[in-house]
Amino acid sequence: MLSEFRKRKVKGLMESMDFDGNGVIEKDDFEKVFQRMAENLQLLPGTPEYEGMHTFILSGWDSTRQLADANNDQQVTYEEFLGAVDTLINNREIFE
Ligand SMILES: [Ca+2]
Numbered sequence: 001m002l003s004e005f006r007k008r009k010v011k012g013l014m015e016s017m018d019f020d021g022n023g024v025i026e027k028d029d030f031e032k033v034f035q036r037m038a039e040n041l042q043l044l045p046g047t048p049e050y051e052g053m054h055t056f057i058l059s060g061w062d063s064t065r066q067l068a069d070a071n072n073d074q075q076v077t078y079e080e081f082l083g084a085v086d087t088l089i090n091n092r093e094i095f096e
């Protein structure tokens, strides 16, 4: 089990990924992060840079979903996120 300290860290991490603040991480959050990034970098839709960045950001969502979306409803809740981190840390301890 994760310590309270780690749980707080995980909550902070999750909140930073939950771009629209609706309490779950979903594809939309990654899309919004991408939109913000594309604006900041002045990437134009249709350019290789824009498409490349989009693919890159969405692959982040794919990894997160595969790792953490236990019930496969395309939303990662805090509990699911916590479970995924717990699993990762436990796995790491097995391999070390
Ligand atoms: Ca969200």
Ligand SMILES: [Ca+2]
Pocket: 068, 069, 070, 071, 072, 073, 074, 075, 076, 077, 080
């Ligand atoms: Ca879920």
